Structures are given as structure tokens and as C-alpha cells.
Amino acid sequence: MNTKDILKDLKELQKKQPDLIIRKIKVGLFKHAYIVVNQSVSSGDRVNDFILKYFSSKNIFGSNVIKNLRKRIEENIPSINYIPVDNVEKLYELIFSGFTIVIYDNSISAYETRGELDRGVNIPQSEPVIRGPKDSFTENYNANLGLVRKRIKSKNLVLKEITVGRETKSKVGILYMDNICEEELVESVKSSLEKINIDGIMDVNNFKSFIEQKNVTFFPTVLFTEKPDDACRFLLEGRVIVTMDNSPSVLIAPTFFMDFFQNSEDYYHKPFFATFMRIVRFFSFFLAILTPAFFVAIITYDQEILPVSLLINFAEQRNSVPFPVIIEAFLLMFTFELLYEGDARTPSNRGTSLSILGALVLGDAAVNAGLVSPVMVIVVSVSAISSLVFIYYDMQGSIRFWRYLMMILAALFGIVGFVMGLMLLLINLCSVKTFGKPYTLPMMPFIKGAQSNALFKTEISKMKKRPEYLTKNIIREE
Amino acid sequence: MKKIILLVFMCFVCTGCFDYQELGELGIISAMSIVKNEDNFRVDIQLINIIESGDHGVVESPVTVVSGEGPTVFDAVRSMNLRISKSFFPANMAYLIVDKSVLEENDLREVMDFFARHTKLSLNFLVITTTDSDPSDVMASLSEFNINAATNMAEVIRLSEKRYGASYSLTFLEYLKDYFEPGITPVYPNIYMHGDAEISEDIDDLKKTETESYIELKDLVTFDKQGNAIHLGVDESMGYNFLKNHVTNATVTSTCGDEYFTVETLSSKFKFEDDLKNNKIKIIADIDGEISFYGCKEDLNESKVLKDVTTSFENKVKENVLSTLNLAKQSQVDFVGVGNFIYKNNTKYFDFDKNDWDKEGLSKIDFDIEINANLYKQGNLKGDI
Structure with a gap:
């Protein structure tokens, strides 16, 4: 590496990137050292205290300048990493990672002076809980590792690091328990991530398209969580978690269908209540997908199913609505989608007006205007509320897709279409594989030993074994 | 994909948009x-x-x-x-x-x-x-x-x-x-x-x-x-329902001297047994009932009285059933289904294809009726009347 050329390039770059600082410091009588730092990603205090202060000393000269600096930092300030730079590409990566580059004679060395740019550990936004830990992962990679490490203080917790993204050079960490997790699973996750050859990955959520590409399904086959306690629980079950620089959530692999009916709070409540809530969630899944379709099917094709009083009641309500049932259903569903998306993107201090307007539009006004019938408002509300039971956004998305598909099938073929749609749903669920294992485990195929923490939940003291479909090391309590 | 095509095909076979009908x-x-x-x-x-x-x-x-x-x-x-x-x-x-x-x-x-x-x-x-x-x-x-x-x-x-x-x-x-x-x-x-x-x-x-x-x-x-x-009539209708095992709670009023008592049946089971060699059908019934009204002078706590009341009730039911069967015979219409019982249990007894059962068969049948009642003493009237 020719340091003169590098300096020339850096000065050119400085014209385009004014936050790149290049300081020329006189060393001894005739020589100069160059300090290069990107002030946006670096801590000014660290650069001043540990680098510039050293060079301001009058005692430094001769050929041991860099050697002494390195020695001083290694001996006195172990928190700062020192990295010798041997290629240009690495140099730029380090500059933009917050390192301070010291160029002296023909040697280039980098010292970690990264600035703290993350928001700190905060409460989980997308997975709010009442009981249990309330910290969440942040955009800081090391902080995320720390949140896991402080829960699992074991030498068996292994971290494998890789870099993903040609331009972003994002650091990705694969965490797993060495004594529990299957080696094939780790290798499978690692090789999937290593194959990624893209200019940039912004968040760990981007990995799902690289990991679940073989499955033709709208159901999520990987789970993301921003709760460290959840992540650690999954680690202890023998799963792998993937964390990434600048990502406030981690990826869990493998993920099964039943995982979406569980919540971290289940583990902090009495088993009876946790089981009850899981059953509620299980029914809500079907209610969310099937309610509008079933209503459309019986109202337009199979009216004979309804008791006469209910039929008359529905007929009266539908009497003033000028649209076919399916249009009415789509109209109301679409309005709900608008409100849902609007509400998700609206700051909380402005959300009240949206709620009031939504309640009026979806409720009374739409009925009074004769656009929708009251029973359709109830049907859509039941479906929508049921889908909101799921905290995982990906699951909500798949519920939406299936809900619309079922509605179309019901509108075209009545109860027969409805039943066929249901079969299609089951076929799709059963055909999905997650890291080579059936997605519907442990229900289909039924694994008796894993039922203590599937739909039902037993006391944690009685859960003495790990799920046998995840690991061969199943003994949890010895 | 094959599964999807099969499902859609089955949808079209089983139903279609042509069955679509709005409630209005x-x-x-x-x-x-x-x-x-x-x-x-x-x-x-x-x-x-x-x-x-x-x-x-x-x-x-x-x-x-x-x-x-x-x-x-x-x-x-x-x-x-x-x-x-x-x-x-x-x-x-x-x-x-x-x-x-x-x-x-x-x-x-x-x-x-x-x-x-x-x-x-x-x-x-x-x-x-x-x-x-x-x-x-x-x-x-x-x-x-x-x-x-x-x-x-x-x-x-x-x-x-x-x-x-x-x-x-x-x-x-x-x-x-x-x-x-x-x-x-x-x-x-x-x-x-x-x-x-x-x-x-x-x-x-x-x-x-x-x-x-x-x-x-x-x-x-x-x-x-x-x-x-x-x-x-009311008695024949009741008899018909008893014979057809349609009764859940029937009310049967019978006499005890000049007074009346009413029994509400709780369960009843009638079954036919054929004795066609003697042109006879035996009807055996088990009835459980509760005395819901008792206006007689005798003390119901005495076992003999309860026995007499039970016999009176059995006779009344027997009377109803007999009057139903007699009506069928007289009118030459087997609405009770005696012929149907014989057809299913002893087909050789009567040729239903060639002969008219109502006219030629029913009139020859005699009935032997045995009613076994089990009555409970007068209790409280529960719920609605």
C-alpha cells in the first residue's frame, strides 16, 4: 500500500464527504502523521483523549511512534481495539465503522473510537408485555449480544460472526447453545446467510426472503422478536438466533406454526391462564380467517343452514344495502385495512382523532348511510379483532391473505368453496418445511412428549425435557 | 399445484356461481x-x-x-x-x-x-x-x-x-x-x-x-x-302416541271413585310382540309417571292406595290404547302400524302386495295389552305449568 496515494484518495473523498476529517500532525522535526476519522460515526472525546492527546505530547519521535501508541492503548485502554490495516477496502470499512486511522510513514493502523449512535435499551414496542422483562434489543449489535449474554452466562453460548452486504458490510452474529443446538441447523443457517450476495441488508427481517425461499406459503417460517428473554428461551430450546448490526430484533430459526400462538408472557402466568390464552389465540386464528368467508357463503349460497329467525333478521338488515354481500364485505374490510395502516403510522398523540373517525366510519355512519349492514360490521370486526390477537406482524399478514382468499372462494362456490379453501389452508400448512422439519410440529406429526408446551402449557417445573424435534439433548432438568 | 387444480375442479363440480343468490x-x-x-x-x-x-x-x-x-x-x-x-x-x-x-x-x-x-x-x-x-x-x-x-x-x-x-x-x-x-x-x-x-x-x-x-x-x-x-279423539290420540312411543310427558287423568287424579308420564316405552299363530299381537308397556294432582279421599301414603291408583292409571292407559286400536279396526285403516310391524317381523303371515291389509288383515288380529306403571307420589310442581 502506498500511503501517499491513499492520502491523495482520502483528500479527494473529503471533498465529497465533508464529515471526513484529516489532520496532519507534526511528529518530531521532519515527519508527519495523518489522523483520519469520520466524525459522524466516531466519538470526538475518544479521538481527542486517546489519539490526539498522544500526538500532542512532545516526547514522541522516531520510528516507534505507532508502536508506542499501540502499546499505550493496549496496556492502558483495553476497551479500544487496534487493527492493522493491510488493504484499501478494509481501510474504508474501518473509517466508516467509526475507527480512527493513523497513517505514519508507510504503516496504517486503526483504533476503535466508535460513537454511541443507538437509542439505548428501551421497552419493546411491537411486543408489549404486562408481566416479565421489559427490555428490548436495540440497533447496537454489541448491546444485543450483551442482553443475551447477561441472561445466559455460559461458555456454551457460541457466537459465529459473518459480514453480509457488499456495500453495507453489516455484521451478523449467529448465536446458539453449543451443547443443545444441532450442528446441522447452525451450518444450515450459516450457509444460507453466507450465500447472500447483495449490496446491502438493512435489517434482520431482510433475511427471511433468503432463508424461507423454498416454501410456497404466506405463513411466516421464521420468527422475529425484539425481546431478549424470548430469544434466550429459544436458545435454550436448541434454536439459533441471528442478530445483526443496526437491527432491533433478532431472527429465530427454526420457527414452527405453534410458536405464533405462544407469547413470552405465557411463561410468567399460571399454566391454566396461559393455556386458556393459547386456545383463545388458536380459535382467533380460524375466526380471523374464516368468519367473513363463512358469512358470505351462508348468506349467498346456503341460506338453509340458518334458523328462520336469523335468516329473517339478516334479510331485514341486508334489505337496504345496495351492494352484493361480497362487495359489502370487501368495502368494509378495505376500510378496516386503511384504518389499520393509518393507525400504525400515526403518532400516538394524533391517534385519538383517527380512532373516533374510524369508529364512526366503520360503525354507525356506514350503517345509517345504507352502505353496509350492521351484521357485516360485526362479522368484519370479529375477524379484524381476532387477527390483532397475534403480535407478530408476519402472521397478521398471512391471516389477511387467507381471509381474502377464503372470501373469494366462498363468494364463488359457497360452502363448498369455503370447505375447499379450508382444505387448501391445511394442505399448505402441512406442506411447509422449516429447516427440513414439518412446520406444523409438534401437532402434525403429533409428538406426545412436546405437548406440555405446544397448545397447552404445563408448569415450568414439570417441563423437564426440551422439544425432541429441536434437539437430541432433551434433558432440561437433571 | 395439482392439489390446487383438483380443489378448484371439485369446487366447480360441487357448486358454481349459478347457485349465488342474495338474501334480498x-x-x-x-x-x-x-x-x-x-x-x-x-x-x-x-x-x-x-x-x-x-x-x-x-x-x-x-x-x-x-x-x-x-x-x-x-x-x-x-x-x-x-x-x-x-x-x-x-x-x-x-x-x-x-x-x-x-x-x-x-x-x-x-x-x-x-x-x-x-x-x-x-x-x-x-x-x-x-x-x-x-x-x-x-x-x-x-x-x-x-x-x-x-x-x-x-x-x-x-x-x-x-x-x-x-x-x-x-x-x-x-x-x-x-x-x-x-x-x-x-x-x-x-x-x-x-x-x-x-x-x-x-x-x-x-x-x-x-x-x-x-x-x-x-x-x-x-x-x-x-x-x-x-x-x-283425545283418548285415541293419546293412545296412538303411546303406541308409537312419541310421548315424553303426557297427562293422563283417571278416576278414584268420584274423584280424579292426574299423572304426568316421565317416560314410556311400548313394544309389540307377535303371537301370530293365535292371530294375536302382545303389547307390553313400561311407564314411569308422577302423580301431579291427587283429589282422592284415600291416603296416598298407604301402599295399597298407591297400588290401587297405579292400577287405575294402567287401566286408563290400556283403555286409551284399546280405543285407538279399535278405531283402526273399525275404520279399516291401520294408522298404528300393526301391519308394518308384521311386515318387518313375519312377512309370511300376510301377503301385503296382493291383499289389502286394512280390510283383510287388521280385523283378524287380537291385542293383548300389558301395562306396567311405576308411579311416584305427589311431588312439587316444578318450573312452568
Whole structure:
């Protein structure tokens, strides 16, 4: 590496990137050292205290300048990493990672002076809980590792690091328990991530398209969580978690269908209540997908199913609505989608007006205007509320897709279409594989030993074994 | 992909968009009557008036009666579309009134064919008849308890069968069975119009405390081959229901000297045993009941008195059953199904294909009736009366 050329390039770059600082410091009588730092990603205090202060000393000269600096930092300030730079590409990566580059004679060395740019550990936004830990992962990679490490203080917790993204050079960490997790699973996750050859990955959520590409399904086959306690629980079950620089959530692999009916709070409540809530969630899944379709099917094709009083009641309500049932259903569903998306993107201090307007539009006004019938408002509300039971956004998305598909099938073929749609749903669920294992485990195929923490939940003291479909090391309590 | 194609194909095979029907397009039929006028069928249907029935309080008639005539039942129904812009929806029909004018074999078969082939019918609607009123008057009559008069009457029939034992809710499915099986003739609940038919159609009549005109359940009736009505009185109706094991809670009042006591049956089971070598059918019954009213002078706590009361009750039931069987024999119509029992258990005894069971077979049968009752002492009257 020719340091003169590098300096020339850096000065050119400085014209385009004014936050790149290049300081020329006189060393001894005739020589100069160059300090290069990107002030946006670096801590000014660290650069001043540990680098510039050293060079301001009058005692430094001769050929041991860099050697002494390195020695001083290694001996006195172990928190700062020192990295010798041997290629240009690495140099730029380090500059933009917050390192301070010291160029002296023909040697280039980098010292970690990264600035703290993350928001700190905060409460989980997308997975709010009442009981249990309330910290969440942040955009800081090391902080995320720390949140896991402080829960699992074991030498068996292994971290494998890789870099993903040609331009972003994002650091990705694969965490797993060495004594529990299957080696094939780790290798499978690692090789999937290593194959990624893209200019940039912004968040760990981007990995799902690289990991679940073989499955033709709208159901999520990987789970993301921003709760460290959840992540650690999954680690202890023998799963792998993937964390990434600048990502406030981690990826869990493998993920099964039943995982979406569980919540971290289940583990902090009495088993009876946790089981009850899981059953509620299980029914809500079907209610969310099937309610509008079933209503459309019986109202337009199979009216004979309804008791006469209910039929008359529905007929009266539908009497003033000028649209076919399916249009009415789509109209109301679409309005709900608008409100849902609007509400998700609206700051909380402005959300009240949206709620009031939504309640009026979806409720009374739409009925009074004769656009929708009251029973359709109830049907859509039941479906929508049921889908909101799921905290995982990906699951909500798949519920939406299936809900619309079922509605179309019901509108075209009545109860027969409805039943066929249901079969299609089951076929799709059963055909999905997650890291080579059936997605519907442990229900289909039924694994008796894993039922203590599937739909039902037993006391944690009685859960003495790990799920046998995840690991061969199943003994949890010895 | 193959699975998806298969599923879509099956959807198309099993149903299709052509079955799509909005609720507003349906004319919901609550009751129907069929009468034969010379060569044509006259069909009256009671349609639920969707617009008006939703109003609070009765403002206008909650039902509309439409009539149509045609050489076939199907034709008669479709002719109503000359004035009604609805497709008729019979799935929730409460009852069908079969007039005696359609009891001629071919006509009745056509009626049965019309309903039996309708895929959207549950066949659990009731089949009734009216011997003393015009079916169209019954159809137009309103009810004070239910905006849907037909549903109200169907409930009346079911409840009186269950709680009184003197009626029988004949469903269309049972009707088909009774009609086509040998050795049994259907028995119909018989309703009639009490008072002036025109007043019964008037909504203002319902606003009065005591309505002047209404439809009422009369008795059970069956028809011989000439179409003559054979009426079963209260005792015969009760006997019929006992024999057919239709009774859940029947009330039987019997005497103890000059006084009366009433028993409410809790369960009853009648079974037939054949002794056809002696031309005899043995009827054995086990009945559990509770004395719900006791007006006799004797002390019921004495075991002899309870035994006497039980015997009196058994005799009364036996009397009812015998009078039912005697009526069948006298009228030469086996509505009890004795012939059907023999047909299923001893086919060689009588040739049902070549001979007329009602005339030649039933009259030769003697009945030996054994009633075993188990009565409980008078207890509290629980719940509703």
C-alpha cells in the first residue's frame, strides 16, 4: 500500500464527504502523521483523549511512534481495539465503522473510537408485555449480544460472526447453545446467510426472503422478536438466533406454526391462564380467517343452514344495502385495512382523532348511510379483532391473505368453496418445511412428549425435557 | 399445484356461481298448502314480509299469502312469479298443509316428489291437514305470539305432543316413510280456523286483548282410501302416541271413585310382540309417571292406595290404547302400524302386495295389552305449568 496515494484518495473523498476529517500532525522535526476519522460515526472525546492527546505530547519521535501508541492503548485502554490495516477496502470499512486511522510513514493502523449512535435499551414496542422483562434489543449489535449474554452466562453460548452486504458490510452474529443446538441447523443457517450476495441488508427481517425461499406459503417460517428473554428461551430450546448490526430484533430459526400462538408472557402466568390464552389465540386464528368467508357463503349460497329467525333478521338488515354481500364485505374490510395502516403510522398523540373517525366510519355512519349492514360490521370486526390477537406482524399478514382468499372462494362456490379453501389452508400448512422439519410440529406429526408446551402449557417445573424435534439433548432438568 | 387444480375442479363440480343468490332475492316461505282443483294444483304460500316484520310492534301484516295454479305443483309455484319478484325459498318452511283433495295416489306422489327432490329442504317441516277449514284461510291467518304464524303453529303442535300427548308432529320425512311402507297409514295433525277467516287476516284483530279469530290445533286425523277423514279423539290420540312411543310427558287423568287424579308420564316405552299363530299381537308397556294432582279421599301414603291408583292409571292407559286400536279396526285403516310391524317381523303371515291389509288383515288380529306403571307420589310442581 502506498500511503501517499491513499492520502491523495482520502483528500479527494473529503471533498465529497465533508464529515471526513484529516489532520496532519507534526511528529518530531521532519515527519508527519495523518489522523483520519469520520466524525459522524466516531466519538470526538475518544479521538481527542486517546489519539490526539498522544500526538500532542512532545516526547514522541522516531520510528516507534505507532508502536508506542499501540502499546499505550493496549496496556492502558483495553476497551479500544487496534487493527492493522493491510488493504484499501478494509481501510474504508474501518473509517466508516467509526475507527480512527493513523497513517505514519508507510504503516496504517486503526483504533476503535466508535460513537454511541443507538437509542439505548428501551421497552419493546411491537411486543408489549404486562408481566416479565421489559427490555428490548436495540440497533447496537454489541448491546444485543450483551442482553443475551447477561441472561445466559455460559461458555456454551457460541457466537459465529459473518459480514453480509457488499456495500453495507453489516455484521451478523449467529448465536446458539453449543451443547443443545444441532450442528446441522447452525451450518444450515450459516450457509444460507453466507450465500447472500447483495449490496446491502438493512435489517434482520431482510433475511427471511433468503432463508424461507423454498416454501410456497404466506405463513411466516421464521420468527422475529425484539425481546431478549424470548430469544434466550429459544436458545435454550436448541434454536439459533441471528442478530445483526443496526437491527432491533433478532431472527429465530427454526420457527414452527405453534410458536405464533405462544407469547413470552405465557411463561410468567399460571399454566391454566396461559393455556386458556393459547386456545383463545388458536380459535382467533380460524375466526380471523374464516368468519367473513363463512358469512358470505351462508348468506349467498346456503341460506338453509340458518334458523328462520336469523335468516329473517339478516334479510331485514341486508334489505337496504345496495351492494352484493361480497362487495359489502370487501368495502368494509378495505376500510378496516386503511384504518389499520393509518393507525400504525400515526403518532400516538394524533391517534385519538383517527380512532373516533374510524369508529364512526366503520360503525354507525356506514350503517345509517345504507352502505353496509350492521351484521357485516360485526362479522368484519370479529375477524379484524381476532387477527390483532397475534403480535407478530408476519402472521397478521398471512391471516389477511387467507381471509381474502377464503372470501373469494366462498363468494364463488359457497360452502363448498369455503370447505375447499379450508382444505387448501391445511394442505399448505402441512406442506411447509422449516429447516427440513414439518412446520406444523409438534401437532402434525403429533409428538406426545412436546405437548406440555405446544397448545397447552404445563408448569415450568414439570417441563423437564426440551422439544425432541429441536434437539437430541432433551434433558432440561437433571 | 395439482392439489390446487383438483380443489378448484371439485369446487366447480360441487357448486358454481349459478347457485349465488342474495338474501334480498329470496321469498322466504314460512308455510305452504296444496289443494287439487279438478285438473290443476292450487298452491298457496305464506311469504315472510321482510320489510315490515322488522318494525317494532305490528304495523302491517308480517306475512303475504300468494297463490298460484298449474297442472303440476312446480308449475303452480312458478306461476306466482307473475306477481312476485322473488325466488321462493322453502328451506325454512314450518309446515305443509296437505288437503284431502290431493290424497289421490298420483297427486300425492307428485307432491312428495316435488319436495323430496329439493336439495335445499331439510325435510323436517311438518305435514298437517285441515278438514274443516279452507287451507288458504289458514295460510292467511296471523298469530298473536309470533310474527311468523306458521312457526307459531308448528311450535304449538310440537309442544302439545311433548307436554300433553294428544298431538303428533308429523315431519315430511316420517310422512314419506309412513306413506311408502306397507301396513301403515299416515296420521296428520288437524288444524282449523276458529271464527271468521277475514277477521283472522286483519292486523287490527291482533291488537285486541282477546282475538276473535285464530287457528287452533284440533285433533289427529287420518284418511281412508276413499278420502274420508277418520278423527282421533283425545283418548285415541293419546293412545296412538303411546303406541308409537312419541310421548315424553303426557297427562293422563283417571278416576278414584268420584274423584280424579292426574299423572304426568316421565317416560314410556311400548313394544309389540307377535303371537301370530293365535292371530294375536302382545303389547307390553313400561311407564314411569308422577302423580301431579291427587283429589282422592284415600291416603296416598298407604301402599295399597298407591297400588290401587297405579292400577287405575294402567287401566286408563290400556283403555286409551284399546280405543285407538279399535278405531283402526273399525275404520279399516291401520294408522298404528300393526301391519308394518308384521311386515318387518313375519312377512309370511300376510301377503301385503296382493291383499289389502286394512280390510283383510287388521280385523283378524287380537291385542293383548300389558301395562306396567311405576308411579311416584305427589311431588312439587316444578318450573312452568
